[in-house]
Amino acid sequence: MKKFSCDCGNRLFFHNNHCLACLREVSWCPVCNTLTAFEVSESGLSCARCKSSLWKCANRINYEVCNRSVLAPETPSGELLCDCCVYNKTIPDLGEPGNLERWRELEKAKRQLFYGLNSLGLPHGPGISDDAHGLSFHFKDDETSPKAFWRSIGKKERVFTGHDNGKITIHVREADTVTREKLRVDLGEGHRTLIGHFRHEIGHYYWDLLIGPNEEMLRGFVGLFGDHNADYAEALDRYYKEGASANWQNGFISAYATMHPWEDWAETFAFYLNVVDVMETVNCSELIQMPVPGDFKGLIDLYARFGILMNELNRAMGLIDFLPAVIPPTVLDKLEFVHAVVEKASSTNGA
Numbered sequence: 262m263k264k265f266s267c268d269c270g271n272r273l274f275f276h277n278n279h280c281l282a283c284l285r286e287v288s289w290c291p292v293c294n295t296l297t298a299f300e301v302s303e304s305g306l307s308c309a310r311c312k313s314s315l316w317k318c319a320n321r322i323n324y325e326v327c328n329r330s331v332l333a334p335e336t337p338s339g340e341l342l343c344d345c346c347v348y349n350k351t352i353p354d355l356g357e358p359g360n361l362e363r364w365r366e367l368e369k370a371k372r373q374l375f376y377g378l379n380s381l382g383l384p385h386g387p388g389i390s391d392d393a394h395g396l397s398f399h400f401k402d403d404e405t406s407p408k409a410f411w412r413s414i415g416k417k418e419r420v421f422t423g424h425d426n427g428k429i430t431i432h433v434r435e436a437d438t439v440t441r442e443k444l445r446v447d448l449g450e451g452h453r454t455l456i457g458h459f460r461h462e463i464g465h466y467y468w469d470l471l472i473g474p475n476e477e478m479l480r481g482f483v484g485l486f487g488d489h490n491a492d493y494a495e496a497l498d499r500y501y502k503e504g505a506s507a508n509w510q511n512g513f514i515s516a517y518a519t520m521h522p523w524e525d526w527a528e529t530f531a532f533y534l535n536v537v538d539v540m541e542t543v544n545c546s547e548l549i550q551m552p553v554p555g556d557f558k559g560l561i562d563l564y565a566r567f568g569i570l571m572n573e574l575n576r577a578m579g580l581i582d583f584l585p586a587v588i589p590p591t592v593l594d595k596l597e598f599v600h601a602v603v604e605k606a607s608s609t610n611g612a
């Protein structure tokens with residue numbers, strides 16, 4: 262994540278709604294592509310930097326779950342959703358106590374996801390079409406209340422976080438810190454975070470978009486990750502019965518990655534997005550000067566060195582490790598493949 266500042270000079274953070282120095286409302290301006298302050302005049306709101314007329318995202322006006330804005334339309338009518346909220350097809354049942362707060366956390370993670378995808382120039386479609394393969398987000402809980410405006414599942418149906426043909430479902434309970442941490446411990450995971458879920462599931466979306474339909478990519482994929490035609494249901498069943506193979510650390514980024522080549526890809530892709538975000542943040546910090554080299558392996562090497570420092574800092578504070586595993590050569594090769602796929606997609610996307 263880059264560093265942001267208000268027009269008054271004060272430091273801003275990605276999820277800020279207000280500047281604590283000049284007290285103005287701030288927003289992500291879709292023209293400046295950064296956080297800026299709002300200017301308020303009789304004709305409405307405008308960006309303090311580029312002076313474009315802006316509207317607040319409808320999810321900010323109605324629920325305060327968003328901090329973005331949209332360009333004011335020429336003929337004003339109704340309300341508009343920003344370039345992140347427009348991908349929501351199912352929002353949590355707001356009749357359920359606590360779900361507004363959970364939704365706010367989910368939106369924060371989703372905005373962070375889109376920030377990363379846009380920085381890398383990865384395509385993700387407009388989010389407003391009814392294209393069968395289009396990207397969409399569904400935030401669902403196992404149970405519905407009769408008051409809810411989400412009634413798409415039956416009372417007894419269970420919701421699983423996952424991806425299906427562009428549809429990304431995130432279980433609303435994952436936004437509860439206690440529930441999520443319990444799951445992390447029960448499943449023996451190094452990390453379990455909302456942004457991690459988004460980065461993993463979007464990995465499946467990009468497999469469908471960039472690997473599956475491309476013979477050359479597919480050959481490269483199978484060579485590194487294995488045969489994706491392996492029976493998925495069988496693999497899932499085996500993983501939950503027997504767990505990961507012994508010494509999985511030698512070839513995989515996480516235990517879950519051992520389950521099936523698709524999960525290995527999604528876990529590796531999520532790790533790649535973590536690395537990119539962390540190294541951008543490190544590079545923009547004033548405290549640590551770390552030259553970011555042009556070569557990818559050099560970047561991973563810096564990340565690993567930085568990870569060791571972060572582990573020490575976390576241990577000093579009694580927190581869980583920042584970087585739970587070393588990165589073995591096999592995983593490095595897989596990461597390099599992800600990097601090549603992303604580079605190719607972003608150049609085709611005109612970034």
Ligand SMILES: [Zn+2]
Nearest residue numbers: 267269280283
């Ligand atoms: Zn300010």
Ligand SMILES: [Zn+2]
Nearest residue numbers: 290293308311
């Ligand atoms: Zn602007």
Ligand SMILES: [Zn+2]
Nearest residue numbers: 318327343346
């Ligand atoms: Zn929004």
Ligand SMILES: [Zn+2]
Nearest residue numbers: 461465524527
């Ligand atoms: Zn997955």
